Amino acid sequence: xxxxxxxxxxxxxxxxxxxxxxxxxxxxNRTSRHHAKLLSIDDFRLNTPLAxxxxxxxxxxxxxxxxxxxxxxxxxxxxxxxxxxxxxxxDAYQLLPVNHPNYSFWNQGIIRLPNLPIQKIDPPPLTxxxxxxxxxxxxxxxxKRLADDWQSYTEIHYLPNYIDLKxxxxxxxxxxxxxxxxxxxxxxxxxxxxxxxxxxxxKKVCTAxxxxxxxxxxxxxxxxxxxxxxxxxxxxxxxxxxxxxPSILANFDIGLAPLSGEYDERRSWIKVLxxxxxxxxxxxxxxxxxxxxxxxxxxxxNNPEAWERILIDMVDHISDYxxxxxxxxxxxxxxxxxxxxxxxxxxxxxxxxxxxIGNTQLIQKAEMI
Numbered sequence: 133x134x135x136x137x138x139x140x141x142x143x144x145x146x147x148x149x150x151x152x153x154x155x156x157x158x159x160x161n162r163t164s165r166h167h168a169k170l171l172s173i174d175d176f177r178l179n180t181p182l183a184x185x186x187x188x189x190x191x192x193x194x195x196x197x198x199x200x201x202x203x204x205x206x207x208x209x210x211x212x213x214x215x216x217x218x219x220x221x222x223d224a225y226q227l228l229p230v231n232h233p234n235y236s237f238w239n240q241g242i243i244r245l246p247n248l249p250i251q252k253i254d255p256p257p258l259t260x261x262x263x264x265x266x267x268x269x270x271x272x273x274x275x276k277r278l279a280d281d282w283q284s285y286t287e288i289h290y291l292p293n294y295i296d297l298k299x300x301x302x303x304x305x306x307x308x309x310x311x312x313x314x315x316x317x318x319x320x321x322x323x324x325x326x327x328x329x330x331x332x333x334x335k336k337v338c339t340a341x342x343x344x345x346x347x348x349x350x351x352x353x354x355x356x357x358x359x360x361x362x363x364x365x366x367x368x369x370x371x372x373x374x375x376x377x378p379s380i381l382a383n384f385d386i387g388l389a390p391l392s393g394e395y396d397e398r399r400s401w402i403k404v405l406x407x408x409x410x411x412x413x414x415x416x417x418x419x420x421x422x423x424x425x426x427x428x429x430x431x432x433x434n435n436p437e438a439w440e441r442i443l444i445d446m447v448d449h450i451s452d453y454x455x456x457x458x459x460x461x462x463x464x465x466x467x468x469x470x471x472x473x474x475x476x477x478x479x480x481x482x483x484x485x486x487x488x489i490g491n492t493q494l495i496q497k498a499e500m501i
Contacts, residue, residue: 199264
């Protein structure tokens with residue numbers, strides 16, 4: 133079977149495309165029984181010679197998230213040529229908070245580029261996204277809640293984010309004193325911090341335990357600035373690419389995963405899965421996103437007192453928590469290695485392919501009659 137992953141991320145934002153396209157593609161190629169290639173969504177929508185060459189040889193084309201304008205035409209083009217079209221997405225675009233950086237794009241079609249006039253997509257991307265789902269044979273998402281949301285548009289399959297352990301095996305941990313409580317993420321997590329109670333808790337934890345440092349990783353300085361703690365007790369680490377990230381993550385003694393609101397309820401398990409494969413004890417908001425992991429970490433209600441209580445206990449007994457994290461949580465984490473689970477991915481793709489091609493053949497027979 134030949135699979136083409138049409139990835140949407142650009143180099144400067146490469147993250148989702150790593151997890152949802154590049155990681156499974158590498159694992160598929162390692163099987164030597166099936167083959168996968170990566171194609172940029174720009175090549176795909178413009179039907180470049182490279183896109184034609186790659187897509188002609190494909191059995192399945194997996195298109196990542198950006199289902200609007202010429203991408204829809206390209207999907208229709210290859211669907212008409214008996215390619216199984218699968219959409220993959222990992223965000224609840226229909227539930228974006230108004231203050232989310234991408235709200236105006238998905239809901240209003242507004243494009244803001246440096247030194248250029250504001251442009252507009254009409255109809256808005258969210259509307260066209262729904263058209264694209266109906267056009268596809270199926271879709272895959274890394275959240276069960278997200279799968280439930282969109283079942284009326286196409287056949288939605290829950291496909292977790294499996295992890296490429298090879299990227300984490302050689303992480304280099306720098307020596308440090310005290311306890312580092314860490315978090316890393318994109319600009320879409322401001323609400324996760326402001327409404328979860330974790331900011332107020334971290335202030336109290338840092339006051340009560342001066343050996344604690346809070347490390348915020350990524351390009352959203354707003355989260356870092358929210359932390360009203362002494363500068364000596366907080367670190368802002370800029371965004372790094374996926375190859376460098378494990379060595380930054382390795383410095384965490386405790387991992388945070390705060391969430392808040394309906395949008396966050398559709399998050400995948402990436403954060404806590406990474407903590408587990410790195411043997412980092414973690415604490416997260418109690419909600420749907422991390423329910424599958426509740427036996428391997430600590431889920432708390434979203435109020436400052438709950439966050440403070442568990443974080444103080446973790447800081448005071450960090451060796452015990454680390455020993456526990458190196459047991460069952462670590463074993464579960466490494467069991468989610470992509471190479472151990474790639475047959476599940478391929479089996480799902482084969483099921484979708486057989487159903488898609490079967491439907492096409494039935495239509496062709498009906499037309500002949």
